[in-house]
Amino acid sequence: MSAGSPTTSTATPTPVFSHHQGAPHLVTTPSFVALDETATFTEPEWKFGPSGAVVFSRTYARDLPNGEKETWPQVVQRVAEGNLALVHGPRPTWSAKVEKEFERLHHFMLRMAIIPGGRHLYATGVKGREFLFNCHVAPWPAKISGHFDFVLNRLAEGGGVGANYSTRFLAQYGAPRRQLQVHVVCDPSHPDYQEMLDAGLLSTEYSSGWMGSFDVDDSRQGWADAVTDLVDTFFTDDAVLHQNRVFDVSRVRWKGARLKTFGGVASGPAPLAQMLISITRILNASYFSAARDLSFCIQPLDAMEIDHALAECVIAGGKRRSARMSGLHWKDPQARRFVTIKQDSSLHWTSNLSVIIDDEFEQALRAGDPYATELHNLVVANMAANGEPGYWHADLNNFGEINEVVISNPCGEIGLPERGACVLGSVNLDYFAPKRRGGPVDWLGLEEAHRLMARFLVRATFGTMNDAGQAAVMNSERRIGVGHMGAQAFFTKRGYRYSQVWRLPAKRKELRGLYDVVRQAARDVSFELRIPEPVKVTTEAPTGSTSMLVGTTPSVQELFAVHYWRRIRFNKNVPSEAAEVEAARMKGLPVEVCVADKSGNTMVVAYPTRAALLDEVIALGYSEAEALELVESQDQISIDDKLATQAMFQQEYVDNAISYTCNIDPGTDPAELDAALRKHMSRIKGTTVMPDDATARPQPPLERMSREEYERWSALAEAGEGYNEECATGACPVR
Template sequence: MMKQELAPANLTDIARTVLKKRYLLKNEHGDVIETPETMFWRVAETIAAVDARYGASAEQVEERAERFYHLMTQGYFEPNSPTLMNAGRPLGQLSACFVLPIDDNLTSIYETLKHQALIHQSGGGTGFSFSRLRPRNDVVRSTMGVASGPVSFMDVYNHSTEAIKQGGTRRGANMGILRCDHPDILEFITCKLDTTKITNFNISVAITDAFMRAVERDEEYDLINPRTGLGQIASRDGLKHPLTGEVLVPAGQPMRLRARMVFDLIVQCAHATGEPGLFFIDRANEYNPVPHLGEYEATNPCGEQPLLAYDVCNLGSINLGKFVTDAGTIDWESLRDVVHESTRFLDNVIDANHYPLEQITQLSQRIRRIGLGVMGWADMLVRLGIPYNSAQAIDLARQVMRFIDEESKVASEQLARERGPFPEWEYSIWGPDATCARRPDGSRIRPQRLLRNCNVTTVAPTGTISIIAGCSSGIEPLFAIAFWRYQADTRMLDINQDFVAQAKREGWYSDELMERIADTGHIHHPEVPASVQRVWVTAHDIAPEWHVRMQAAFQEYTDSAISKTINFPHEATPDQVREAYELAFRLGCKGITVYRDGSRANQVLSTGSTG
C-alpha cells in the first residue's frame, strides 16, 4: 500500500528540524530519504495494518491508516519516539519504557547488562531495581571474596550505556532504584553528589509506607540484607554517615537507622543536585493490575511507568491545547474521538512491535499494557485564560484526566469485545477473582471491567514529541514565553505563538519586547498587562506546592504514574524540598522528582569517608 498524495503535515520549523536530524530515514551516505509526511505515513500504515489480523478489510485498514496519519500530522496525538523512528523498519522496536530484573548473582547481572544494551540500541529506556543485590563487603562464598555492592554495579551499567549511545539516535536513559531498607542505602543516596558520576542514570529511593510512618514518628528501622532476608550487622568499620563521617552504627551492631536521618540525607542531596527522587513503592503496588505476576520494584527512566520484570510500555500522548475552541471552551466530543482512536493505536502497537527479548514479547502479549498520556496542558490553560497556579486549574486537571481515563477504558472495553481481553484479565484487579481484586479489608481496588489492556493511562515527559506537535510538554507549566532553544545543535528563538497573537490583538507587541523576554526569562515588563502576567505564569513563577498539587490531581485519574519535575528557585531551602516530598506522599503521588534552579552547575557538597 502506498498513498499517492499525502496531506501536508502541520509542523513548525523547529519540528521539521528535529525530525530531519533524528527521525527521518537516512541512506548509507547519511542523506535523508524521507519527508515528515512519508515518515508519518510509514508509521500510520504499519500500525493500522494490525487491524487486518483481527479481520479488517484492506479498505478498512486504509481508512484507519488515514485517521492515524491525520492525528499525528495535525498534532492531536503522537506516539513515543521509538514508534516514530522504528515502525515499518527492520528493528521494529516501538516502545520507550522497559524494566529488567537484576538478581543477586553474576549471571543475572551480566545477562541483564546485555539486555540493557539491546534495548538502548533500539531507542528504549531501562529501569532497574538494585535492591536484590547483596550489600558491599558482604560474603561471596564461591570466591571467598567480598561483594562490591549495588552502587558499583550501577556504575558498570552506566559505563555500558555510555558506550552504546543508542546508534546515534538517542543516548540510553536509565532509572536506578534502591529500597530504603537496603544496607547500602546511604551510599546510594549520595552516589550522584559528584555530578560527573553515573550520569546516564536517574536515581530514586524506593520508599515504603512503613518508612514514612517511621519518619513521622521519628523512629528507627532495620536495614535488611537481601541475601539472607535478615537484619544486617555492621562490619569492621561500622556504618558511617557518608557526609559527616560520624559513626552511626558501631562494628558488630545490628544496623538500625533513624528514618528521619535518612530522609534528611535524601532531602539534602536532592536540594543539592535534584537527586535522588522518591518512588513510593507500596502505593505503586497497591495499583499493580496483575499482582499474581509479581511486584513492582522499579520504574522506567522518567518515573511514569512502574513495571514488572521484563515488562514494557508503549506510550502516546494527546495534545490538549488542540481541544480549546475559539469560544474558549473545551471540545469534549473531539477529545473523546481522539482518545478512542489513540487507544486503538497503542493497542495495535503491541502487536506491531518487535521486542529484543522473548520474555518481553510474552509478557507484553499477556497483559497488553499501554500508556496514553497528555501534553499541551499549559497551552490548554492559557487558551482558557486559567493560571496554572490556581484552584480552577487543579479542578480542571481532575476533570480532563478523569474524562480521558474513562474514555480510554471505554475504548479498551470495545477492543476487548472485538479482540478479547488481555489473557491475564481473569486474575487481574479488573477481573472477577476475589483474592487479587481486593484490599485486605475486602474493598475492591478497581471496579470489575472487561478490558483489553491492564493499564491504559500515564503522563510521560513528552520531551521530543511535544516539540513535534508544537506544544508545551506533558503537564508542565510553560518553561518560558520566549527563549533561545538549543535543539539538534541549532540555536533558535522560540516564542509562544498564542502569546504573540494575544500581544498583537491587544496592541502591545514588539519584536524588541519578545527578545527582551527571551533574554530576561520572564514577562514582568511594563508593556505586558497585569492580567496577562497572571495567566501566563511560567515554571519559576509557580510555587512548588502548586506543582505537587497538579501532579496529584492528574495522578488521581491515572492508572500508571506521572512524570513531572517540581521546580524550585535557586534560593529554595532544604526544608522546602522536604515539604514537597511530604506533600507528594500525603496527596497520593507515586513518586516525586525535584529540581532546584542552577543546582547541577553548582559546586557539589564535598563527600567525606564512606562507611
C-alpha cells in the same frame, strides 16, 4: 478576565486514585461533551512548530531510497499503515472497517492532534519493528550476566532501562569468585587499530592471531555475548584455567561506518574495549572486598557502575542516548551512599536515581523514626543541591498491578515489573483548545483523539520483542500509556492560570472523563483482538522532542520561562547533525563539546528561545497585560502548587505514573521543600525535584535569560517552544 482564581476550598477527594476504585465509571459521549461547548474546527493539514522541522529531520525522518528525507505526511502514512498492519496484516487484506480507522488515524496524526511516542515515529512500518517499546525494566535472573545482557541489548535498541539494585535482588549471586585480567586484541589491518593502540586499549601480551581468544561478533548480541562471557567467568563456580580473558574485536565495524537499522554511525570497537576493561576493574575490586568479608555479595553500587559502563559504551556512537533509572530501597544497607553518589556530577550521569519508599517509610517518617528522618533529610538536602535522588513509591505504584512492579522507567512515568515494557503516545490538548477568547473546546474531537491513541498503542504491543521472557510479560499485561502534550496551553487558552487548575472541581471532572474514554477504548480494542485488556492505560510522559514538532508546551509541565536558552545536543558523526552544528557556529551561537559525553562525539548548541504561548494567548484576543498574568512560568509557581498539579493528574487521569519535574529556586529553604514533600508524598507515585541553578549543573538543557538578552541574540537564530528534549536530569534518550 476569566482566569481561574484560588478558592477557599482545597479539599482532595478521599480515594488516592479516584478512577481506580472498583469498576470504571464510564462517561458516555453526551454527558462528557456537556462538560463544555462542542465545536468542530477547520485547521491546516499540518504545521511544524518554530523548531519542529529541525527536530523532525534530525530525529524522526528516515532516509528514502533516493537519498532524500521523509516528509511529515510520508511518516504519518508509514506509521498509521504500519501500526494497523501489526494486527491486520498487509493493507490489501484490510476490511472496510480497518480502512475507516486508518482514515481517522491518518487524519488526526497528520494534523498533529495525536502523536505516538518517538520510537513509533521512527520505527513503525519499518522491517525489524522491535524498537517500538519506549521503556523497560531489567531483571535479576538466575545468572547475573542475564541482567547485563538485557540492559546492553535494550539500551542498544534505543530504549530506556530501569533497574532495582536493592541488595535483596543481588544477594543470590554472592561475590565474584576470582580475579581476572582482560586483554583486547585487534587485527592490525582494522581501520581503528592505531587509534586503539595509541589509547592503550590493546593488549601487549596477546595478538589477534591467538586461537584462544573470544571473537566478538559485529552486532548488538555479539557485544552482549562478550559481556556475558566475561561476567560468567567471574561468577562461575566451575574451574577456570586461565585468569587472562582475551577478546578479539577485529570483526567490529570501524568508527564512522553507517548503522542502517537504527540510524547514525558506528562507534568502532574502542568503546567496547573500554567497557570490557571497566567491567573487569569493577569486579576485581568486588572480589578483593569479598576476600575480606566472606558474607560479601556484589554491591548495589558496583552493579550500577557496570550498567553505567554499558550505557557509556552505547552512547559513544549512533543516534542512541542511553537512559537509565537506578532505584534502591530506603532500608538497604547502602541507602546513605546511594543518596549522595551523584554529588560528583561525573559519576553515574547516564542514570536518574530514586530512593524506593513505601507506606512503611511514610509511617516511620510521621512517627519521627530516627533513621527514616535522617535519610529523608539527606534526600531533601541532595534534591535541593543537585536534583538527585528522587522518590519512587512502591506501594502506590503496585496498586492495581498483576505482577510486582519493582521500579520505573528512566523518566518515572511507567512503573514496571522485571522484564516489563510499555508503549507511549500523546494527545495534543492544545490542538483542541479555543481558537478565540472565550471560544469552545472541541470535546468531540478530543474524545476521539484519546480513543484513537489508545487503540494505536494496544496494537503496538504486538511489536516484536527479542527477549522471550519480556514478550511473556507484555502478553500478560499489554501495558500502554496514553498521555498529553500542551496541557498548560490547553488550560491557559481557556482563561485559567495553570497553577490554579488543580483547585477547580470541574477541571478535575474533565480529566476523569478523559481517563474513562481511554479505558473503554483499550477495553474495546482488546476484546476485538481477543487479548487481555491493558493492566494500565494512562500516563504523563516527557514529550520534549515531539512537543517541539508541534510547538506546544510539553506534557503536563509548565513553561520554564518566557525567555531562555535552549541547549540541543547533536552527534557530530552524523553528517546532517554536524551540518546543524556548523550552521549554528557560523551564526555566532554558543557551541560547545558536551561535557558529559566522554567520547567527544556530542556537541551542544545554545539557542535563544521565547515562549510561543505568550504570543498565542495574545492572538486569541487577550491584552499583553492579561496574557502576562495568564501565562505562568515555573519561577512564578509555588512548590506546593506544582506538586498539587502533579497530584491532580495522578488522581484523576493517570493510572500508571507521571514524569514531572518540580523545579525549585536554588535558594529554596529545605524546610519548605520538606513540608511540600511530606504533604504530597502519599498522592504521587514518584517525585523529581530539580534546582533551577545553571551554575550547579554544566550545560543545563534550559537556562533563563533576560528579555534584553533574548532580543540581542534572537536575530541570529531561535529555537522553538517546548520544555525540554530530555527528562529533568538529562538522561532521557532523544527518542
